[in-house]
Amino acid sequence: MKKPGFFNAFADVWMLDGVRTPMVDYCGALGHISPTDLGIKAARAALSRAAVPGEHIGSVVTGNMAPGDFDQFFLPRHIGLYAGVPLEVPAIMAQRICGTGFELFRQAGEHIQGGQCDAALVVGTESMTRNPIAAFDHRTGFKLGAPVGFKDYMWEALKDPAAGINMIQTAENLAKKYSISREDVDQFASDSFAKAVAAQQAGFHAGEIVPVITEKFEVEGYKPRGIRLQGKATEVAQDTHARISPTEVLAKLKPVYEGGVQTGGNSAALVDAAAAAVVASGAYVRDHAKAQGKKPLARLVASAAVGVPPEIMGIGPAPAIRLLLERAGLTLDQIGCFEINEAQGAQTLAVGRELGLDLAKLNVNGGAIALGHPLAATGVRLTITLARHMQLKGIRYGISSACVGGGQGIALLLENPDGV
Numbered sequence: 001m002k003k004p005g006f007f008n009a010f011a012d013v014w015m016l017d018g019v020r021t022p023m024v025d026y027c028g029a030l031g032h033i034s035p036t037d038l039g040i041k042a043a044r045a046a047l048s049r050a051a052v053p054g055e056h057i058g059s060v061v062t063g064n065m066a067p068g069d070f071d072q073f074f075l076p077r078h079i080g081l082y083a084g085v086p087l088e089v090p091a092i093m094a095q096r097i098c099g100t101g102f103e104l105f106r107q108a109g110e111h112i113q114g115g116q117c118d119a120a121l122v123v124g125t126e127s128m129t130r131n132p133i134a135a136f137d138h139r140t141g142f143k144l145g146a147p148v149g150f151k152d153y154m155w156e157a158l159k160d161p162a163a164g165i166n167m168i169q170t171a172e173n174l175a176k177k178y179s180i181s182r183e184d185v186d187q188f189a190s191d192s193f194a195k196a197v198a199a200q201q202a203g204f205h206a207g208e209i210v211p212v213i214t215e216k217f218e219v220e221g222y223k224p225r226g227i228r229l230q231g232k233a234t235e236v237a238q239d240t241h242a243r244i245s246p247t248e249v250l251a252k253l254k255p256v257y258e259g260g261v262q263t264g265g266n267s268a269a270l271v272d273a274a275a276a277a278v279v280a281s282g283a284y285v286r287d288h289a290k291a292q293g294k295k296p297l298a299r300l301v302a303s304a305a306v307g308v309p310p311e312i313m314g315i316g317p318a319p320a321i322r323l324l325l326e327r328a329g330l331t332l333d334q335i336g337c338f339e340i341n342e343a344q345g346a347q348t349l350a351v352g353r354e355l356g357l358d359l360a361k362l363n364v365n366g367g368a369i370a371l372g373h374p375l376a377a378t379g380v381r382l383t384i385t386l387a388r389h390m391q392l393k394g395i396r397y398g399i400s401s402a403c404v405g406g407g408q409g410i411a412l413l414l415e416n417p418d419g420v
């Protein structure tokens with residue numbers, strides 16, 4: 001019997017370029033835009049930045065968790081179609097909840113390595129705002145006086161019915177297991193906010209953001225669709241959640257569960273966003289991309305995915321990163337930087353303690369506590385951020401990773417061949 005867990009090594013697969021929309025607090029300026037349109041926007045921008053024409057794409061790999069419009073079934077197909085990918089090219093939607101974005105790279109890597117295509121379009125998109133208020137048993141009717149059953153899909157979806165607990169409670173379990181105090185979590189959160197604000201001021205995040213504007217997406221022979229900003233806004237260009245948050249301020253916030261360590265200030269912010277990247281074979285990079293004067297962002301070296309107990313789902317990155325390193329033949333100290341999704345502060349600290357991670361290498365441009373966690377977009381965003389940071393600082397190896405509700409972990413290993 002093989003040991004459980006997925007490991008994929010990619011010999012010659014590259015991320016050419018990647019881009020994202022701003023991450024905007026839910027119910028804000030992107031709240032009325034469907035995840036399909038946000039995804040089309042990011043996909044078009046990624047192709048343009050990578051200087052890859054849509055006709056060169058042979059696979060469209062998308063992710064989206066919450067249905068944000070009635071056409072969600074068509075999301076992968078419509079993102080490909082309106083991004084200019086030929087009609088003959090297949091499109092898929094994958095889901096590994098908060099690990100979805102990483103899974104998209106894994107699948108794109110398999111498609112390229114397996115010789116199915118030269119280049120793939122990877123798009124993760126999420127409207128937390130447009131999580132529906134839903135009921136599932138109305139088609140068959142309901143009795144007079146019975147509860148009508150409408151619930152907030154987002155709040156309900158953050159609860160794992162197998163373990164009978166909310167995602168915040170899984171972080172509380174880790175806080176107890178690893179003796180993580182409220183002060184530890186608030187300090188970690190305060191640092192995340194400070195790093196995000198510093199990176200914003202230095203222009204780092206702007207480098208991966210495509211501003212969202214009012215525009216039409218047209219494809220010959222099909223109905224136009226598009227984005228219309230509301231009110232007087234002409235463009236939305238900035239992340240909105242990050243702000244300097246001293247520990248004294250965070251310490252005053254009420255915990256989500258009485259006696260717990262997690263609050264609205266030290267948990268991932270709920271935001272709307274999409275992120276997209278172009279992944280291609282080495283041959284494509286050498287022939288086409290070089291001719292366009294394009295240098296890839298990073299090599300996709302390997303991926304690993306594992307399962308962990310649902311009640312401590314947040315520990316997932318630790319065994320995923322261990323498997324990744326063991327099978328890739330590297331050690332933790334050879335990795336120059338990490339982007340690990342901050343689903344909850346205690347969760348990320350638990351991963352750090354479990355691995356013995358040097359926190360100075362972790363989420364150096366701020367994490368999801370400060371910037372937000374648009375579920376299916378997160379893995380794409382973190383991997384783009386990681387690759388850009390590796391290039392900026394001349395770092396050879398980096399890992400992006402996330403925990404996954406229900407109990408999983410997933411991680412990607414990137415290489416910058418010019419780095420040390």
Ligand SMILES: CC(C)(COP(=O)(O)OP(=O)(O)OC[C@H]1O[C@@H](n2cnc3c(N)ncnc32)[C@H](O)[C@@H]1OP(=O)(O)O)[C@@H](O)C(=O)NCCC(=O)NCCS
Binds near residue numbers: 343404
């Ligand atoms: C923790 C959570 C339940 C909080 O939701 P919420 O109550 O809507 O959070 P809010 O943003 O309203 O924050 C609560 C309060 O803290 C305040 N706050 C949040 N961040 C702050 C900061 N950095 N500085 C100061 N105050 C802050 C808010 O202003 C708000 O104050 P108010 O109650 O006076 O309005 C929600 O963010 C969550 O579930 N996050 C994690 C999602 C998750 O687990 N995803 C991964 C799935 S595995």
